Amino acid sequence: MSDLTGEVVLVTGAARGIGAAIALAAADAGARVGLLDIDADGARALAERIGPAAAWAACDITDQNSVAPAVTALRSDLGPVTGLVNNAGKNAYGDPVAMTVDEWDEVFAVDLKGAWLMSRAVLPDMLAAERGAIVNIASMHATFTCPGMFPYAAAKSGLVGLTRSLALEVGPRGVRVNSVSPGYIETDLLAEYFSLQPPEVRREALDKHILGRLGTPEQVASVVAFLLSESAGFVTGADWAVDGGVSARFA
Template sequence: MQNYYSSKVVLITGGAQGIGRGLAQAFALEKAQVVITDLDWDAGADAMQWLSKQHLSVEFIPCDVSKEQQVQQLMNKVRQQHGRLDVLINNAGIASPARKPLAQLSVDEFDTVLSVNLRGPFLCAKYALPLLEKGTNPTILNITSTRAFMSEPNTFGYTAAKGGLEALTHSMAVSLAAQHIRVNAISPGWIETGNWQKEGQKIAPQHSPEDKEQHPAGRVGTPEDIAEAALFLCSDKAGFITGQSLTIDGGMTVKMIYHE
């Protein structure tokens, strides 16, 4: 991005592992001042060490994005350290408890997923707003999922939350336009994150020919695929794009599959 991010302050929730770690690496490589937050302290420390070995630097601030007071404290720390925010990436999310039949899924289990995946982005945007208003060409990017548009059985909370986040994206885009804040989403499909976890939880990717053939692109996705799109959508090159959701799934959701 030709040094576009060299003076930018970028906050990535759920930035310690998986797609979030890939986003942190990509923005740090572009010389952004990257702040990651995560509920997992060990993963946050591991991410900072992993990036340090690449001569990249990020800040880690532990936070449970479903908790209003913790989000307020997070944004206060960003304000104290940087005074502004240019990019907010709402990436934090959980899938569990998953694959429980409707009759067996408790209200608390359903609410737990919604509280992180949907309430969290709302809280982060709400309390980041004063910082974003001080930023330069500020943007919010929500990481949703193709599960917002298609489902596997018994994934009620995750699917509902991601669908809600898609709607929240265009709602915020319209509502925050007066503050000149663009808001977009990326909807990832199957992204292999096994080797983007903290030490002790890394898993070497293993994909069958059938796994790859599900994708017209011929492979499963990687965090780098999401990060490259994020770098574009959060830059001035995407200055006329707001309220949109970009599906990145190797074409999987447009491929019709027949069983003979």
């Protein structure tokens, strides 16, 4: 298990799915964990489940006036932040002609802008300590995608680009930045996607996987915990595929 003893890790979109699994994995690895989500009840419930090592804050990651007080409150409860997981995200199934500007802005605000706002809020502590780790949860759609996912792929590609760019900026001062690109993971978001597709789409998705199965949030969380830990101390600016081999098949 990756050792996060003594670390303070914030996780966005922590109320459910991959975010909740990451928060639980970080706590199990010894970290104090701050849970941020627009779903205050969900964040509170998970914090109560984790126990004294967790705190929570309601937060809209697209709004700097929400991010700043949430991060400040969690810092007060847990201590200076040493790890951040930008997990909160939004699926998008837009038509490039019919999509409105407001719908476009909403996708990019959640999937890209929010990661920058959160990183900007925690970096002062990390840079002062000359250590820290940020992990951005991207998607296999950052590398290859399919019809009907506009403009999700563009936003997640931007998140991988942000990862590389930010790694270059803060790496000389001891802060590592990486991304994880999950494939088909059994979450509510994936269930939502399949509900909008013909039944055979799920079967086709399974057939694309070298391992012949979909992933679990816990399997993504274990990779994130590693990247947050000193075990990954020489890893930065990288995008890690956790996709059951889908990217290898279509490389």
